[in-house]
Structures are given as C-alpha cells and as structure tokens.
Amino acid sequence: MKAAPFAYVRPSSLSDAVAELAATEGEGKVIAGGQSLTPVLAMRLARPETLIDITAVAGLDQIVDADGVVEIGATVRQRRVERDPVCSMVPLLRAAMPWVGHREIRSRGTVCGSVAHADPAAELPAVASCVDAGVVIAGPGGSRSVLAREFFTGAMMTALGQDEIVSAVRFPVAAPGEGFGFAEIARRHGDFALAGVAARVRLDGETVDAVLTGFGISDRPVTRAVSDELITVVRAGGSESGRMADDLREALSTVADEMVDTDGDAHASRDYRRRLFRTLAARELSKAYHRARSDIDEVNE
Ligand SMILES: Cc1cc2nc3c(=O)[nH]c(=O)nc-3n(C[C@H](O)[C@H](O)[C@H](O)COP(=O)(O)OP(=O)(O)OC[C@H]3O[C@@H](n4cnc5c(N)ncnc54)[C@H](O)[C@@H]3O)c2cc1C
Known part of the structure; x- marks a missing residue:
C-alpha cells in the first residue's frame, strides 16, 4: 500500500x-x-x-557530555550512538543498541524517535527507564523535562502533548561501582522482544541499589527496585555467579511474576513470558552485580 x-x-x-x-x-x-x-x-x-x-533542524544532531549526563539530540541516529566513544559512558545504552532491529534500521532510526514511539517491546525506552534518564520536550510554551519512568503512559502512549517534540534524551553517566546487564529473547534477531530486561546495580560502601526494568512484558517499560532481593542472596553467600543466578531466580519469583502483566498473544503466553522474564532477570541482575563488584575492585587497585 x-x-x-x-x-x-x-x-x-x-x-x-x-x-x-x-x-x-x-x-x-x-x-x-x-x-x-x-x-x-x-x-x-x-x-x-x-x-x-525534523532532520534539518539545527542543533538536534548533537551528542553532548556535560554535568554527568550524555545528552542525545533528536536527530542522532542509533548507529552513531552505537559507535560514538562518548556514549560508552552509558554502558547500558551501548549494551542494548545491537538488539535494536538490524544495522540498516539503526542507520536511520533515532534514539529519541524510539523513545517518542514508545513501543512496549522496544529496548531504548527500557534503557531510559532503568538508568533514570530525562526526556527533554520542546513545546509552544518552551522546554520541559520529564523522567523517562513518567514519560511512558501506555502502549505507544507518552506524556508528549500533540504540539510537543522530544528534543533530546539525557542519560546519566555510569558512576563508579555501577554494573549493568541487558538481554532479551525474540523469535529471530531483530524482532521485537517476547521478553527483555535491563538491570542496574550500584554498590557504594555497604549500600546496594539494584533496579530491574522489563520490556515486552506490559504496556510500557516496568521498573522495580530489587535491592532487598539481591542483598538477601548476597548475604546467604550466593555470590558465585552460576549459583547467584539460580538463587536470584528463586528470590525474584514474586517481583518478576508481578512485573509481567501482558496478556498472552500468538507469540507467547503470559506464563511463558513470566518464565522467560524471571530467568533473564536473575541472570542479568547477577551479571550487573559482578560487574559492579569488579568496577569497585579496579577503582581500589
Ligand atoms: C524491520 C524493523 C525492525 C525493527 N526492530 C526494532 C527492534 O527490535 N527494537 C526497536 O526498539 N525498534 C525496532 N524498530 C524500530 C526502529 O528502532 C525505529 O527507528 C524507532 O522505533 C523509531 O525511530 P525513528 O527515528 O525511525 O522514528 P520515526 O519512525 O520517524 O517516528 C516514530 C514515531 O515517533 C514520533 N517521533 C519521532 N521522533 C520524534 C520526536 N523527536 N519528537 C516527537 N515525536 C517523534 C513520530 O511522530 C512517530 O509517531 C524496527 C523497525 C523496522 C522497520
């Protein structure tokens, strides 16, 4: 047509x-x-x-590193983000990028376009939610900023007014002691995910801050704090990586199941998505924890 x-x-x-x-x-x-x-x-x-x-709008093609944030303008293509050294300061963004469609799609598609489009199974809205990115919005009254976790309001629905444009997304630079994990399961590479997860763990002295964001499992990215579950497993001595993923699978069973609230469809039932998500969440949270630990060890060397 x-x-x-x-x-x-x-x-x-x-x-x-x-x-x-x-x-x-x-x-x-x-x-x-x-x-x-x-x-x-x-x-x-x-x-x-x-x-x-908007591709000829001056100034929207910038990647700016300032004040602990990497700001990606509205016409910056996904493929550029995949390769630009500045974007490696947001490791979760870099980890997610190869999962977005195919290279040809990423050569044209923009990060801000993916966020504005708000597909519930898309990777970049989940990354933005997991790292607590801010969405910068331009409208007739000027500019405003909305946290990604509040920006997505439903399937393909956002806080964007009909006369507003996403001018940039601001991703916080990873802090020392932060580790990340990202994975999804799709029927074929480049397809939208049946279920996917982004994980972030921040270790600071005795403080553990752990967050999971699921995608493809609800009408929008779903973010939950899982510090208590992670601490319980670590205190029980389960920090050896293979065992930790198994222990986390048990510890996360309630929270992970609650996060999946999509109905089943032709691709996967709700129960199958729950099992996928729980396994992915446990594995990626374990990886994020170990990456955070080794980051701290490197800083202390
Ligand atoms: C074969 C194929 C496979 C794909 N696989 C994946 C995948 O696995 N994962 C994934 O996440 N995506 C996938 N995509 C989508 C791709 O990532 C898109 O690039 C992205 O979703 C939208 O970005 P865009 O710049 O192309 O936006 P456009 O297509 O130009 O716009 C998409 C929507 O967002 C709005 N919009 C765009 N930019 C702005 C802005 N700055 N302000 C306000 N509104 C705006 C438009 O009005 C439109 O409604 C796939 C696409 C194809 C064709």
Missing part, C-alpha cells in the same frame, strides 16, 4: 518545527528516522495531514 496524501515541511529551527506542529492542531506528525512511521503510513494505520521532518 501507499501512504495517504500528506503535506511535508522541513523546518530548520526547533521553534519553527514546534510552530509547524502546533499549526496542524493534532493532524501533524513529526518524522525523524522514519523507521517506525513510514510502515505505519504505508499501511494507512495513520493519516497525518502534515509531516514535520
């Missing part, structure tokens, strides 16, 4: 892009990499009257 007719504008400033979008009164759509929107248009699942192409 072909897309229904639409008008096309390509503004060169963010204020012009916002003005163009606001002028459509809800009948316009931003287009960035086009990797999700183009199929939607071709299948006529959406019929926007105007496309606002």
